[in-house]
Amino acid sequence: MTRMVNCVKLGKEAEGLKFPPYPGELGKKIYENISNEAWKMWVNQQTMLINEYRLSPVEPQARKMIEEEMKKFLFGEGAA
Template sequence: MTRTVQCKVLGREAEGLDEAPWPGELGQRIYENISAEAWNDWLQRLQMIVNENQLSTADPESIALIERHMLGFLFEEGDLGGLPAGFRTGRGKK
């Protein structure tokens, strides 16, 4: 049976993730509150963030910035999470 969550991003019930996609408390919070569809939307946004900011996932400062964007995108917390100026997307958050 498929696990569902009340997704904070989509604002509706949707299929949940199979496991926590990130370590620690944040990963557990994502697992409990974010749908697989919204997580896939985040992964697309993450690719843009990494490329635009030339981030390295091996750099602790880059990981911290990624987490700030993640909190903004998934939970509308903090000052990040939106699209960079001049970017548009066909679906999901702007």
């Protein structure tokens, strides 16, 4: 049976992720509140950011920027 979540990004009930896609508390929050569809939207956005800004995900500064952008994208501008 498919796990359903009330997706805060899409504002509707949708199919949830199969596992937390990110480590720690943020990963748990994403798993509980973000749908599979919204996560796929984020992955596309993340790819565009990495390419546009020529980011290297192995660099701590780039990872921090990507994480902040992910919070904004998935949970809104003032997301913690």
